Amino acid sequence: MIRTTAASALVTTALLTGCATHHAHHSHTADPDPARGVVPVTKTSPLVAVMRPVGESQVEGVFYFYPAVGGVRVVASVSGLNPDSKHGCHIHAYGDATDAAKAISAGVHFNPFDHDHALPPAEHRHAGAFPNLAADAQGNATLEFTDETITLTKGVTAIIGRSVIIHENEDVGAQPWGGAGGRIAIGIIGLANPESMPAAR
């Protein structure tokens, strides 16, 4: 017991000394130092989801999530869709892609307030029910809008650790899931490395 206490005291002293020397202005317990892999998670940490194909699909892409006034700015670029097609796209409950064939492991739509399904701009909808992705003649789609139903890392509406799912069909806003059918791409939402990000918007 004495030994443990002494060790604890030493650690505490070291921490206090370190803080006093280098970061007297900080109350954090960890130094934010990307060079040591210590990256703080803040309420404005930008997030990224790299979309990978599910099953036989060829759909790929990337979603960035930036802090924005009144919500989260979603900036997405997707390829490999059918020409001139529309696809439902939502945040799903789990950041779990273990089901490579169907992505059922991602769970249902993220819905912290038990709302009915609806599409933007409906205020009451599943959190992170995005507008449909609209593919051009080459099967490419982009999406850029501000979602007021989600947050990056803080609170019950936080999307970090969940997933983005792209569906095979258009989401028509019907109950319970918009009739968007199976899942053709999944991306797990994690902290974005600023060096990999396009210029902040």
Ligand SMILES: [Cu+2]
């Ligand atoms: Cu979905």
